Amino acid sequence: MSRMPSVLFVCVHNAGRSQMAAAWLRHLAGNRIEVRSAGSAPASAVNPAAVEAMREVGIDMSAEVPAILTTEAVEASDVCVTMGCGDTCEVFPGKRYLDWKLDDPAGQGVDAVRPIRDAIKALVDTLIAELDAAPTR
Helix, strand or coil, X not given: CCCCCEEEEEECXXXXXXXXXXXXXXXXXXXXXXXXXXXXXXXXXXXXXXXXXXXXXXXXXXXXXXXXXXXXXXXXXXXXXXXXXXXXXXXXXXXXXXXXXCCCCCCCCHHHHHHHHHHHHHHHXXXXXXXXXXXXX
């Protein structure tokens, strides 16, 4: 029996990069891939410049709320994508780990966030293609 793959996006504050990545994956993959995002030290709100940058491409992240990274979230995910959070994500056997090198949008205006948004989309497109091609468990 096959099951849906699951991806966890992690950054420090879960307010910019990981939220944009999760929003792109939900938007582009629909219900084919389970999506989670979390932060090692979550902010109180999602970065407004990230929300605006995503709104420009037709994706609404305004209702998203930063979440704390938990062991359960890592255990429940097939792929864990980190973005600038170092070693805060526990490593479990059988999980795939990716570290995406992306500028931090914290404190940046929407003009600076757009290229980050676009880089994340390209990475998410590649990830979707890899997950779609992988055999399901």
